[in-house]
Amino acid sequence: MKNAPEVNGGCSMRACVRIGSALFAAAVLAGATVDDPASEQIAGQFAAQSLPVPTTARVVICHGFACKFRTLIGFGANDHAELRKIIGKPANAEAERAAVAKAVAWYGKRIAPEAGTAGAKARATANSSGDPSQVDCVESSLNTTSILLMLQQLGLLHYHRVEPYVSRMTFDWVHSTAVLTDITTGQKWAFDTWVRNSGEPPDVRPLADWYRGS
Numbered sequence: 001m002k003n004a005p006e007v008n009g010g011c012s013m014r015a016c017v018r019i020g021s022a023l024f025a026a027a028v029l030a031g032a033t034v035d036d037p038a039s040e041q042i043a044g045q046f047a048a049q050s051l052p053v054p055t056t057a058r059v060v061i062c063h064g065f066a067c068k069f070r071t072l073i074g075f076g077a078n079d080h081a082e083l084r085k086i087i088g089k090p091a092n093a094e095a096e097r098a099a100v101a102k103a104v105a106w107y108g109k110r111i112a113p114e115a116g117t118a119g120a121k122a123r124a125t126a127n128s129s130g131d132p133s134q135v136d137c138v139e140s141s142l143n144t145t146s147i148l149l150m151l152q153q154l155g156l157l158h159y160h161r162v163e164p165y166v167s168r169m170t171f172d173w174v175h176s177t178a179v180l181t182d183i184t185t186g187q188k189w190a191f192d193t194w195v196r197n198s199g200e201p202p203d204v205r206p207l208a209d210w211y212r213g214s
Contacts, residue, residue: 141165
């Protein structure tokens with residue numbers, strides 16, 4: 001199922017609201033399994049958009065603002081082998097974050113032909129609402145969390161675990177980011193893809209700095 005339009009209205013970057021199509025979610029979830037269940041909160045964030053929890057076999061890409069468009073993309077052995085190659089065997093948490101950033105960039109390029117998001121621009125605003133080639137910050141956070149979960153489910157994260165995406169207020173609008181936690185230090189790291197063009201590595205920084213906007 002590709003590019004299923006959202007029929008229940010939408011949200012802008014000014015408000016993260018619960019939206020979704022139960023019929024779409026039911027169709028995607030039929031017969032699907034989660035090989036490594038995500039935390040209840042992460043699962044809840046996907047459910048809030050009527051999305052299935054990502055697995056190593058498939059993800060649903062949100063795009064067009066407020067998940068007006070959804071594209072189901074399958075991943076197979078070749079994809080997993082490429083991710084293993086990208087991640088390699090990092091010696092420490094810093095090296096793993098650098099490798100994950102490369103994997104996120106690869107993922108952006110991997111999904112673009114099917115989702116039609118190769119032209120997604122950094123910091124796209126609500127003026128792009130309804131354009132299936134663009135993504136808002138919540139969509140980018142969900143899409144990035146999807147690849148992070150895939151890496152975790154494949155056993156490729158040794159120094160980090162995936163966290164629910166988080167949001168901050170910036171003037172009069174909401175900005176969100178995907179998050180990893182260093183399992184040794186407990187420090188949280190933002191992996192912000194909304195501030196980058198499609199297929200570019202995310203902005204990776206301590207989450208505390210990201211909250212300050214620094």
